[in-house]
Each structure stands twice: as structure tokens, then as C-alpha cells.
Amino acid sequence: MLEFKKPQTLKDKPFHYCPGCGHGIVHRIIAEVVEELGIRERTVAVAPVGCAVVAYDYWDFDVTESAHGRALAVATGIKRCRPQLAVFTYQGDGDLASIGMAETLHCANRGENLTCIFINNACYGMTGGQMAPTTLIGQKTATTPQGRAPQKGEGYPLKVPELLANLKGVVYAERTSVDSPANIIKTKQAIKKAFLNQIEEKGFSLVEVLSQCPTVWGLSPVQAVRWVREVMVKEFPLGKIK
Numbered sequence: 037m038l039e040f041k042k043p044q045t046l047k048d049k050p051f052h053y054c055p056g057c058g059h060g061i062v063h064r065i066i067a068e069v070v071e072e073l074g075i076r077e078r079t080v081a082v083a084p085v086g087c088a089v090v091a092y093d094y095w096d097f098d099v100t101e102s103a104h105g106r107a108l109a110v111a112t113g114i115k116r117c118r119p120q121l122a123v124f125t126y127q128g129d130g131d132l133a134s135i136g137m138a139e140t141l142h143c144a145n146r147g148e149n150l151t152c153i154f155i156n157n158a159c160y161g162m163t164g165g166q167m168a169p170t171t172l173i174g175q176k177t178a179t180t181p182q183g184r185a186p187q188k189g190e191g192y193p194l195k196v197p198e199l200l201a202n203l204k205g206v207v208y209a210e211r212t213s214v215d216s217p218a219n220i221i222k223t224k225q226a227i228k229k230a231f232l233n234q235i236e237e238k239g240f241s242l243v244e245v246l247s248q249c250p251t252v253w254g255l256s257p258v259q260a261v262r263w264v265r266e267v268m269v270k271e272f273p274l275g276k277i278k
């Protein structure tokens with residue numbers, strides 16, 4: 037009996053991500069959701085600039101690029117022109133919550149009928165591990181070698197779903213993680229709901245996924261999932277926010 041198979045929405049290509057990286061897990065979850073919902077022929081992904089910039093190499097449905105941070109603006113244009121499409125963005129914390137924060141806030145506030153998958157790995161992965169808005173207090177990064185210090189003007193970890201939940205245009209905001217099989221299943225349920233909301237024309241949905249970046253964190257893949265579980269979730273509690 038066939039127990040496990042690769043969805044047709046994933047190409048037959050190994051991920052280039054570092055061992056233990058969360059991006060590959062979330063790519064697969066999205067591919068499974070698109071296949072299960074039967075929307076492959078009308079799905080368009082808007083890829084970020086970040087480690088997942090080459091997502092088009094893995095998903096076997098339409099994927100377009102966007103300038104760093106502008107994915108939700110690009111997605112707005114596509115969705116408004118072709119409302120029958122299922123359009124989603126896939127963005128890191130540097131992309132969505134730093135350079136792209138204006139696009140993110142206004143897109144959510146307009147209540148665009150879109151699905152936004154937000155990958156929080158508490159750093160800029162692709163460019164070598166600089167501080168992101170989501171970096172934890174005390175976390176060492178390339179630009180906070182002593183650890184992020186709010187008293188030095190480096191600010192506090194930005195909680196994106198909590199922030200966006202205040203906007204009337206947002207219908208759904210949830211935070212999940214991919215540090216265990218149980219949480220991977222919950223992430224899939226949340227991502228499916230975020231797509232269904234769009235199909236049912238309910239408005240803007242965001243799922244923030246806490247995602248391992250062992251390379252920048254300087255941890256092994258096993259240590260990295262423990263760090264998510266024991267440290268990161270204290271700052272970023274899992275669950276439905278709206």
C-alpha cells in the first residue's frame with residue numbers, strides 16, 4: 037500500500053536549503069494544500085527576495101518574483117486583475133516586516149483577498165545573518181554581535197500577526213511552527229484555512245510560521261528545533277490571534 041508520495045505540485049528537485057532549514061518543510065506543506073484543494077491550475081505564488089527566492093524551482097505551479105518586500109503589492113495587482121486566481125505570497129521576516137512593512141500594512145488594511153505565508157526565522161538568512169525585526173532580545177546576529185538590545189535603540193521583536201489583527205481588513209491571523217510533527221500538521225491546517233478564506237472571498241489571511249535557520253543561529257538542526265520550542269515560542273506564542 038502506498039503510504040507516502042510527493043505531491044504533483046512539487047517538482048522532482050532536491051531543495052538547496054541548509055540541512056534542518058524550515059523553508060523546505062513549509063514549501064512541501066503549501067504544495068500539499070494546493071494539490072488537496074484542487075487549485076493547482078489557478079494558483080500563483082509571489083516569491084520573496086531571501087533564501088526562498090528560487091521557490092519557482094520547487095513548486096510546480098505558477099510563481100512570479102517580486103522586488104524585496106514588495107510581494108503583497110505584486111500579489112494585489114495580480115489578484116485585482118484576475119480575481120479567479122488563488123494568489124499567495126511567501127515572505128521572510130526581512131522581506132515582509134522590514135523593507136516591506138508599508139506594503140504589508142496597507143495590503144492588510146485594504147483587506148485584499150489574499151493569502152500571506154510569513155516565515156519568521158528571527159534573522160536575515162540569505163544575506164548572512166543580520167538582525168531582523170523579529171530577532172529576539174539578546175539574540176546575537178551579524179549586526180547585533182553583543183545581542184539585540186532595546187536600550188541601545190535596536191527595538192523589540194515585532195509581532196506581525198498581533199499587529200495586523202487590529203486591522204479590520206484582516207480576517208485571519210495565526211502563528212504556527214514547524215519544530216515537530218504535531219506542529220507541522222497544525223501549520224498545514226492553518227495554511228489550508230488561509231487558502232480557503234481566499235477561495236470563499238473573505239479577505240486577507242496571514243499565517244506566521246516559526247522556522248528553523250540552523251546556519252545563522254549557529255546550531256545543529258536538532259538544537260535549532262529545540263531553540264524554537266524552548267526559546268522562540270516564549271516571545272512568539274503559537275495559536276490563532278484572529
Ligand SMILES: Cc1ncc(C[n+]2csc(CCOP(=O)(O)OP(=O)(O)O)c2C)c(N)n1
Pocket residue numbers: 084085086087088103104127128129130131132135155157159160161162163168
Ligand atoms: C531592495 C533590496 N534591499 C536589500 C536586498 C538584500 N537582501 C536580499 S535578501 C535580504 C533579507 C532576507 O531575509 P528574510 O527576508 O528574513 O529571508 P530569509 O533569507 O531569512 O529566508 C536582503 C536584505 C535586496 N535584495 N533588495
Ligand code: SF4
Pocket residue numbers: 052053054056057058059087157161162248249250251252
Ligand atoms: S541560511 Fe537559514 S533560512 Fe537560509 S537556507 Fe540556510 S537555514 Fe534556511
